[in-house]
Amino acid sequence: MQSTPHERPISVPHQPVGELVLEAGRGKAFRVSAGTKVKLTNPYGTQAVDFWAFNAADLDEYVSTEHIRSVNSTVPVNRGSRMVSWRRRPLVSIVEDTSAGDHDTLLCPCNADLYAELGCTGHHRSCAENLHEGLGELGLDVPFTPASVNLFMSVRAEPDGTLTRLLPASRPGSHVTIRAETDVVMAFSSCPQDVTTINGPDRTPRDCLIEVLADAETPA
Amino acid sequence: MQSTPHERPISVPHQPVGELVLEAGRGKAFRVSAGTKVKLTNPYGTQAVDFWAFNAADLDEYVSTEHIRSVNSTVPVNRGSRMVSWRRRPLVSIVEDTSAGDHDTLLCPCNADLYAELGCTGHHRSCAENLHEGLGELGLDVPFTPASVNLFMSVRAEPDGTLTRLLPASRPGSHVTIRAETDVVMAFSSCPQDVTTINGPDRTPRDCLIEVLADAETPA
Numbered sequence: 001m002q003s004t005p006h007e008r009p010i011s012v013p014h015q016p017v018g019e020l021v022l023e024a025g026r027g028k029a030f031r032v033s034a035g036t037k038v039k040l041t042n043p044y045g046t047q048a049v050d051f052w053a054f055n056a057a058d059l060d061e062y063v064s065t066e067h068i069r070s071v072n073s074t075v076p077v078n079r080g081s082r083m084v085s086w087r088r089r090p091l092v093s094i095v096e097d098t099s100a101g102d103h104d105t106l107l108c109p110c111n112a113d114l115y116a117e118l119g120c121t122g123h124h125r126s127c128a129e130n131l132h133e134g135l136g137e138l139g140l141d142v143p144f145t146p147a148s149v150n151l152f153m154s155v156r157a158e159p160d161g162t163l164t165r166l167l168p169a170s171r172p173g174s175h176v177t178i179r180a181e182t183d184v185v186m187a188f189s190s191c192p193q194d195v196t197t198i199n200g201p202d203r204t205p206r207d208c209l210i211e212v213l214a215d216a217e218t219p220a
Numbered sequence: 221m222q223s224t225p226h227e228r229p230i231s232v233p234h235q236p237v238g239e240l241v242l243e244a245g246r247g248k249a250f251r252v253s254a255g256t257k258v259k260l261t262n263p264y265g266t267q268a269v270d271f272w273a274f275n276a277a278d279l280d281e282y283v284s285t286e287h288i289r290s291v292n293s294t295v296p297v298n299r300g301s302r303m304v305s306w307r308r309r310p311l312v313s314i315v316e317d318t319s320a321g322d323h324d325t326l327l328c329p330c331n332a333d334l335y336a337e338l339g340c341t342g343h344h345r346s347c348a349e350n351l352h353e354g355l356g357e358l359g360l361d362v363p364f365t366p367a368s369v370n371l372f373m374s375v376r377a378e379p380d381g382t383l384t385r386l387l388p389a390s391r392p393g394s395h396v397t398i399r400a401e402t403d404v405v406m407a408f409s410s411c412p413q414d415v416t417t418i419n420g421p422d423r424t425p426r427d428c429l430i431e432v433l434a435d436a437e438t439p440a
Contacts, residue, residue: 060363064367065367067328070327070328070334074381074382075326075381075382075383078381086331086333088337089333102381107290108284114308144363161294161298163289163293163295164293
């Protein structure tokens with residue numbers, strides 16, 4: 001039962017300072033310690049990146065979009081948003097953002113069932129698969145797919161309650177910087193969506209850049 | 221990994237046709253077969269009721285608010301909304317609604333950590349606890365708390381991205397009728413929130429009425 005902490009700690013080395021490419025349509029998970037900043041750059045401005053974070057001291061504690069909205073009293077996340085877990089603790093925060101902002105918290109991470117619904121036959125990579133694959137590469141697993149924070153994804157809640165999927169609004173080279181507020185596992189997925197236009201009108205997933213920063217690099 | 225069905229079937233008897241009181245601040249879970257309609261009446265109009273549903277043939281398949289918003293392209297749910305699982309299948313639907321509508325999908329079910337944040341000391345009942353307690357009474361468990369559909373709860377997404385918690389807007393005696401689209405376990409929680417005004421300005425949780433209907437009672 002969720003109100004009792006499970007304390008499911010992990011033994012995964014921390015990701016060293018440096019760069020890595022988040023390949024188009026692929027995912028990556030890694031552990032960083034409290035205070036570490038991770039800069040995610042969108043070279044084309046069009047790529048949606050699904051994001052999750054888990055408490056490294058208890059993998060059952062995950063960033064929860066329904067608690068993010070409750071704590072911040074906002075629907076999207078932006079610079080300054082605390083991304084809290086279901087235990088109401090900020091696991092990570094957005095400390096810098098040069099993108100169009102308003103990162104989506106409303107839509108699901110794409111998964112195999114969504115691509116089947118869109119008419120894809122055979123295997124199609126998905127953000128849900130990228131999450132579990134990324135965790136699996138660290139020897140970790142979670143028994144379900146938490147809702148993702150959809151960085152660089154533009155979705156608008158209309159006054160009449162409907163939801164509008166917009167084209168990506170960020171400029172090439174935009175970035176967000178996420179700070180770990182505790183020891184966390186972060187997971188990123190370059191969304192493999194190539195049927196709808198959520199990654200731009202040409203429906204082409206693209207590489208992004210992840211930089212794990214040394215403390216001195218970002219005095220913010 | 222979530223994209224592989226787990227097939228975790230249950231052996232729980234179906235709830236018989238009849239009435240039951242959803243006590244103020246308490247929860248209840250039960251199983252109903254495909255086609256069964258469940259009418260939830262709000263005698264005072266003020267009580268928020270958190271709602272979940274699980275596939276009885278595979279308890280790992282649950283109604284997912286992020287997929288509901290994706291499939292319906294709406295933020296709140298209303299009459300006609302398909303409440304789908306993360307497998308994109310409608311587990312239940314809202315087939316009748318005499319309330320103010322616009323049932324919330326944005327805010328978290330309250331839990332122990334939220335009440336601690338609000339300054340409550342000692343044990344305070346919560347919707348998350350009610351979910352797990354209700355499932356436990358059926359001999360069932362789920363390893364986390366899915367986001368709830370918050371029936372009769374009024375929350376507005378503003379054009380600037382902020383989120384406004386409104387007073388309850390339904391009239392006394394309002395009801396919603398939910399139809400099982402497959403064999404499901406439904407869970408209801410009369411929200412025990414008595415610190416904020418989400419259950420009305422007098423901050424008093426109240427009883428609601430649940431009716432499991434015979435087919436002939438609701439030709440809709």
